[in-house]
Amino acid sequence: MQEKEVLIKIEDLKYAYEAEEGQEPVFALNGVDLEIHKGEFVAIVGRNGSGKSTLSLNMNALLLPTEGKVYVDGMDTADESKVWDIRKKVGMVFQDPDNQLVSSIIEDDVAFGPENLGLPSEEIRKRVDEALKAVEMYDYRKKGPHLLSGGQKQRVAIAGVIAMRTECIVFDEATAMLDPLGRKGIMSIIKKLHSEGHAIVLITHFMEEAAQADKIVVMSEGDIVMEGVPEDIFDKKSELEKLYLDIPFAVKMAAALRERGFDIPRNVVTEDQLADVLCASK
Ligand SMILES: Nc1ncnc2c1ncn2[C@@H]1O[C@H](COP(=O)(O)OP(=O)(O)O)[C@@H](O)[C@H]1O
Ligand SMILES: [Mg+2]
Numbered sequence: 101m102q103e104k105e106v107l108i109k110i111e112d113l114k115y116a117y118e119a120e121e122g123q124e125p126v127f128a129l130n131g132v133d134l135e136i137h138k139g140e141f142v143a144i145v146g147r148n149g150s151g152k153s154t155l156s157l158n159m160n161a162l163l164l165p166t167e168g169k170v171y172v173d174g175m176d177t178a179d180e181s182k183v184w185d186i187r188k189k190v191g192m193v194f195q196d197p198d199n200q201l202v203s204s205i206i207e208d209d210v211a212f213g214p215e216n217l218g219l220p221s222e223e224i225r226k227r228v229d230e231a232l233k234a235v236e237m238y239d240y241r242k243k244g245p246h247l248l249s250g251g252q253k254q255r256v257a258i259a260g261v262i263a264m265r266t267e268c269i270v271f272d273e274a275t276a277m278l279d280p281l282g283r284k285g286i287m288s289i290i291k292k293l294h295s296e297g298h299a300i301v302l303i304t305h306f307m308e309e310a311a312q313a314d315k316i317v318v319m320s321e322g323d324i325v326m327e328g329v330p331e332d333i334f335d336k337k338s339e340l341e342k343l344y345l346d347i348p349f350a351v352k353m354a355a356a357l358r359e360r361g362f363d364i365p366r367n368v369v370t371e372d373q374l375a376d377v378l379c380a381s382k
Contacts, residue, residue: 111169
C-alpha cells in the first residue's frame with residue numbers, strides 16, 4: 101500500500117501560555133510529535149487539561165509554537181505570510197455553538213469565510229448552498245441562529261467550514277454541549293466528510309466517537325502517551341483507567357461475549373460492527 105501523504109506534521113512541539121507576573125511559564129505541550137495524513141481520521145482523547153485544545157489550535161496557526169515546528173501541507177505555521185493559506189487547509193469547529201455564529205442570518209454566517217477569501221459572488225452562493233445542504237440546514241438558510249437548537253447551530257458552524265473547502269477539519273469537543281440526538285447528527289456528518297476525503301481530527305470525551313477513527317491519540321499532561329488503531333488502544337484498559345479514560349460499550353460487550361464463547365474479532369470496537377458480527381453468526 102502506498103504511504104499516505106502527510107498533511108499536518110508536528111515536530112517536538114512545545115507550547116507555553118504566558119505566565120502571570122513573577123511566575124514561571126507553564127508548558128501545556130512538552131514536545132509533541134504527530135503526523136496527520138491526507139484523508140485520515142484521527143481522534144484525540146485525554147482528560148481535561150491534558151493539552152488537546154492547545155495542540156489543535158497549533159494546527160492552523162491560531163497558536164504558534166513556543167518551540168518546535170508545525171507544518172501544514174509543507175507550510176511552516178510560524179511563517180506569517182502563509183497564515184491564510186494554512187487556514188484554507190485546516191478549519192476548526194469548537195465546543196460552544198453560540199460563540200461560533202456571528203451573523204443574524206444563517207446563510208450570511210456560512211458565507212463569512214468564503215467572502216473573506218475574496219471569492220466571486222456566484223462562487224460564494226454555490227458554496228453556501230452546497231454546504232448548507234451537506235449539513236441538512238438548507239431550509240433554514242434565511243432564518244436567524246437564535247431559533248436553532250445547539251445541534252443545528254453546530255451544523256451551521258460546520259457548514260461554514262465546509263464552504264471554505266478545507267482539506268482537514270478539526271472538531272474540538274464539538275459535540276460536548278449537545279444532547280444525544282444532536283451528537284449523533286454531528287457524528288454522521290463527520291463520518292460523511294471523512295468518506296468524501298476530508299482529513300478529520302476529532303477531540304472528544306466520548307470513547308464511542310473515538311472508536312470510529314482510523315487512529316486514536318491519547319494525551320496526558322502535555323504529552324502524547326499512546327497512539328494506535330482503536331483496537332490496540334482499547335486493549336490497554338488498565339493504562340486507560342489510570343488516565344481516567346473509559347473504553348466504549350461495544351468493546352466491553354464484545355469482551356463479555358467472548359468470555360461466553362462467542363467468536364468476536366478483536367477489531368470490533370463500535371456498536372455497528374458488533375451488531376454486524378452477531379447478525380453474521382445468526
Ligand atoms: N489561555 C490559557 N492561559 C493559561 N493557561 C492555559 C490557557 N488555556 C489552557 N491553559 C492550560 O494549558 C493546559 C492545557 O489546556 P488545554 O489545551 O485546554 O487542555 P484540554 O483541551 O485537553 O482540556 C492546562 O493546564 C490549562 O490550564
Ligand atoms: Mg479542550
